[in-house]
Amino acid sequence: MSYNVNEKGYYGEFGGAYIPEMLYPNVEELRQNYLKIMAEPSFQEEFNALLKDYVGRPSPLYLAKRLSEKYNTKIYLKREDLNHTGAHKINNTIGQILMAKRLGKNRIIAETGAGQHGVATATVCALMGIECIVYMGEIDIARQAPNVARMKMLGAKVVPALSGSRTLKDATNEAIRDWINNPVDTHYIIGSVVGPHPYPDMVAKFQAVVSEEIKSQLLEKEGTENPDYLIACVGGGSNAAGTYYHYLDNEDVNIIAVEAAGKGVDSGESAATSVLGKEGIIHGSKTLLMQTKDGQITEPYSISAGLDYPGVGPMHANLYKTGRAEFIAITDDEAMTSGLELCQLEGIIPAIETSHALAVFEHKKFKPDDIVVVNLSGRGDKDLQNYIDYFKL
Amino acid sequence: MNRINQKLKEDKKLLSIYFTAGYPNIEDTVPVIKNLEKSGVDMIEIGLPFSDPLADGPTIQASSTQALKNGMTSDILFEQLKDIRQSVSIPLIIMGYFNPMLQYGVEAFCKKCSDVGVDGLIIPDLPVDVYNSEYKETFEKYGLINVFLITPQTSDERIHYIDSVSDGFIYMVSSASTTGAKVGFGNEQTEYFERIANMNLNSPQIVGFGISNNDTFLQATEYAKGAIIGSAFIKHLTTNGVNSIDKFVDTIL
Numbered sequence: 001m002s003y004n005v006n007e008k009g010y011y012g013e014f015g016g017a018y019i020p021e022m023l024y025p026n027v028e029e030l031r032q033n034y035l036k037i038m039a040e041p042s043f044q045e046e047f048n049a050l051l052k053d054y055v056g057r058p059s060p061l062y063l064a065k066r067l068s069e070k071y072n073t074k075i076y077l078k079r080e081d082l083n084h085t086g087a088h089k090i091n092n093t094i095g096q097i098l099m100a101k102r103l104g105k106n107r108i109i110a111e112t113g114a115g116q117h118g119v120a121t122a123t124v125c126a127l128m129g130i131e132c133i134v135y136m137g138e139i140d141i142a143r144q145a146p147n148v149a150r151m152k153m154l155g156a157k158v159v160p161a162l163s164g165s166r167t168l169k170d171a172t173n174e175a176i177r178d179w180i181n182n183p184v185d186t187h188y189i190i191g192s193v194v195g196p197h198p199y200p201d202m203v204a205k206f207q208a209v210v211s212e213e214i215k216s217q218l219l220e221k222e223g224t225e226n227p228d229y230l231i232a233c234v235g236g237g238s239n240a241a242g243t244y245y246h247y248l249d250n251e252d253v254n255i256i257a258v259e260a261a262g263k264g265v266d267s268g269e270s271a272a273t274s275v276l277g278k279e280g281i282i283h284g285s286k287t288l289l290m291q292t293k294d295g296q297i298t299e300p301y302s303i304s305a306g307l308d309y310p311g312v313g314p315m316h317a318n319l320y321k322t323g324r325a326e327f328i329a330i331t332d333d334e335a336m337t338s339g340l341e342l343c344q345l346e347g348i349i350p351a352i353e354t355s356h357a358l359a360v361f362e363h364k365k366f367k368p369d370d371i372v373v374v375n376l377s378g379r380g381d382k383d384l385q386n387y388i389d390y391f392k393l
Numbered sequence: 394m395n396r397i398n399q400k401l402k403e404d405k406k407l408l409s410i411y412f413t414a415g416y417p418n419i420e421d422t423v424p425v426i427k428n429l430e431k432s433g434v435d436m437i438e439i440g441l442p443f444s445d446p447l448a449d450g451p452t453i454q455a456s457s458t459q460a461l462k463n464g465m466t467s468d469i470l471f472e473q474l475k476d477i478r479q480s481v482s483i484p485l486i487i488m489g490y491f492n493p494m495l496q497y498g499v500e501a502f503c504k505k506c507s508d509v510g511v512d513g514l515i516i517p518d519l520p521v522d523v524y525n526s527e528y529k530e531t532f533e534k535y536g537l538i539n540v541f542l543i544t545p546q547t548s549d550e551r552i553h554y555i556d557s558v559s560d561g562f563i564y565m566v567s568s569a570s571t572t573g574a575k576v577g578f579g580n581e582q583t584e585y586f587e588r589i590a591n592m593n594l595n596s597p598q599i600v601g602f603g604i605s606n607n608d609t610f611l612q613a614t615e616y617a618k619g620a621i622i623g624s625a626f627i628k629h630l631t632t633n634g635v636n637s638i639d640k641f642v643d644t645i646l
Contacts, residue, residue: 022569298444
């Protein structure tokens with residue numbers, strides 16, 4: 001049994017392409033070409049060169065000594081926070097902009113919640129001189145002003161999503177509607193392992209560089225490619241998909257997925273999709289999602305804008321359903337405490353998304369000789385105001 | 394014979410009207426249906442509101458949001474429709490997104506449709522392949538016609554495939570757009586209408602998107618069997634409520 005996507009675009013029973021006919025030509029064009037294009041030597045060469053010289057890869061795998069001492073285990077941090085633009089998001093946008101060019105597209109659209117994926121998309125569009133339109137919920141625009149300014153400086157047009165709850169879910173709806181209205185010249189750069197097939201697989205493959213590097217870096221440092229545990233936070237799930245990718249079918253390696261419990265899983269203000277979600281369809285994919293009994297999609301809550309999504313990628317839904325991954329839900333308070341702890345023990349200010357992954361060490365005991373790799377998916381600069389407000393700094 | 398197929402046999406161009414169930418007020422569903430039939434409309438699409446209607450523009454989105462705020466659910470819609478066949482004989486189609494039907498249970502949903510006298514379904518985000526392999530038998534068991542969409546970008550090969558799976562009509566989306574995004578037709582649409590007309594499909598075609606008045610109705614039905622109006626009618630309901638529906642229909646026919 002494989003935990004990877006099958007030829008029909010499903011992970012177990014999750015995935016597929018539940019899209020209106022208006023999107024079919026675009027999605028089908030991508031489906032027929034993405035693997036072929038990604039396998040082209042010229043694509044590989046350009047992708048790898050940009051990852052190295054522009055993004056700054058490989059990102060270090062850092063043995064966090066003081067954190068390890070505190071929790072009496074061996075903790076490595078995969079430093080995606082050191083990438084250009086400050087998170088793993090750029091691995092995917094580099095891949096997709098090269099894909100868009102080869103498909104002959106000259107207009108890029110994207111959705112963004114906190115603005116990290118929007119910035120990463122605006123960045124690669126500036127790099128390639130391609131028009132960029134980013135959809136962002138009206139509420140998120142108001143609370144993420146620095147990232148809105150970044151996107152504008154990079155030449156992107158930021159369009160407010162005014163429908164529904166005016167956050168990430170609605171920004172995604174607006175981007176999909178734009179694609180319906182512009183079916184020929186436009187490529188949609190989705191920011192996570194969500195959406196209709198082939199997006200979850202394509203984004204996972206662009207993020208897979210993370211686990212590819214972990215393998216060789218661990219071999220060098222520990223004499224084995226296999227950690228005992230991999231830990232990553234999951235909103236849509238792209239940093240997690242990249243972290244797990246090359247280990248999915250290697251059951252010697254345990255997988256931990258960390259979701260945002262918000263104010264508590266049972267508080268009514270949470271984004272813990274695996275616990276609170278049911279099977280359904282969101283943004284063209286069959287997966288687990290938070291919804292009413294009547295099938296209306298509900299609004300999640302987390303202090304972290306990047307984990308504040310009512311669904312989860314179909315790969316992760318399958319990892320949950322099959323029990324391949326252990327899912328742990330972390331509250332706002334636990335995450336903030338662990339974020340501050342990393343600052344003080346290791347001199348690293350993590351993104352609040354990442355802080356959720358770090359809080360696992362308070363929840364789960366590891367053995368002293370366990371090798372635990374945590375994806376430090378993003379840096380905390382963007383969250384400074386949140387940290388200031390929370391800790392009254 | 395299914396009421397949709399009976400209607401398609403009539404020697405006339407058909408006007409189908411879409412409205413959102415429970416809009417503008419929760420109790421308006423049945424009065425809208427009755428008034429539409431009285432006004433000479435041929436077919437009705439009852440929109441089951443959804444929180445995230447991907448294929449819809451602002452007008453229908455807003456009506457869905459309002460209907461949900463009014464408390465509309467699948468159960469309430471079926472309850473409202475339970476005696477509808479005592480008073481109307483017009484073909485009724487439920488148009489909605491797949492997730493609410495999936496949560497209801499596809500078989501249970503189809504059974505309810507059949508019980509209350511709904512004749513067919515339009516589910517924009519249920520792909521034809523998935524329908525064919527997983528749900529066709531259930532739809533047929535309850536005598537329901539499923540309607541598929543085609544667009545100007547749909548390839549001839551795929552149109553023939555969709556034609557082969559269709560047992561009512563084909564919903565011809567007039568241009569690449571969400572609902573209500575464009576008004577009127579240009580040369581591109583005329584060419585597309587001609588192309589489809591020349592394919593000699595088994596299923597009649599009904600054109601939707603971009604139709605709002607007599608001119609566009611005549612243009613659309615020059616080649617096709619009928620036309621569907623959605624956003625323009627929702628706007629009329631927003632302004633006028635349920636009472637002057639005949640006046641709206643008069644501007645079309």
